[in-house]
């Protein structure tokens with residue numbers, strides 16, 4: 011039961027984390043539509059803590075299930091670290107965007123959203139198929 015509850019917590023925090031990343035990627039792509047400053051606060055208060063929780067619950071699942079000797083988890087962790095790097099890149103761009111005036115700011119990061127979605131797909135394929 012504890013394992014299932016940890017998995018549920020892992021998935022809920024993942025949804026919140028990935029949702030926050032998608033919002034930032036869209037804001038950078040279509041800056042006229044979205045105010046950047048509230049998004050920066052949202053990232054700090056919600057998205058980044060959700061990322062930390064998702065990783066912590068994932069590690070806890072790995073410990074409970076004795077998965078850390080499995081190759082799929084090693085590959086998954088490499089991809090997860092890349093996804094964390096992508097989150098860092100998005101937040102860096104968001105910070106720069108909030109310090110610029112709207113006229114100076116040009117849409118950016120066209121590949122960040124597809125790259126994030128591709129990484130997420132690969133991670134989910136790894137965990138569901140466990141090659």
Ligand code: HEM
Pocket residue numbers: 017020024064065066067068069071072073075077087090093129130133134137138
């Ligand atoms: C430090 C990072 C992470 C670790 C150590 C980790 C570890 C785990 C473990 C051990 C499981 C349980 C597998 C099972 O019971 O079959 C799991 C489930 C899952 N993880 Fe992660 N995870 C991490 C991050 C992520 C990320 C970033 C994503 C998605 C982008 C993700 C998606 C999933 C999904 C969808 C499941 C449920 C799979 C299923 O029940 O079939 N995980 N994770």
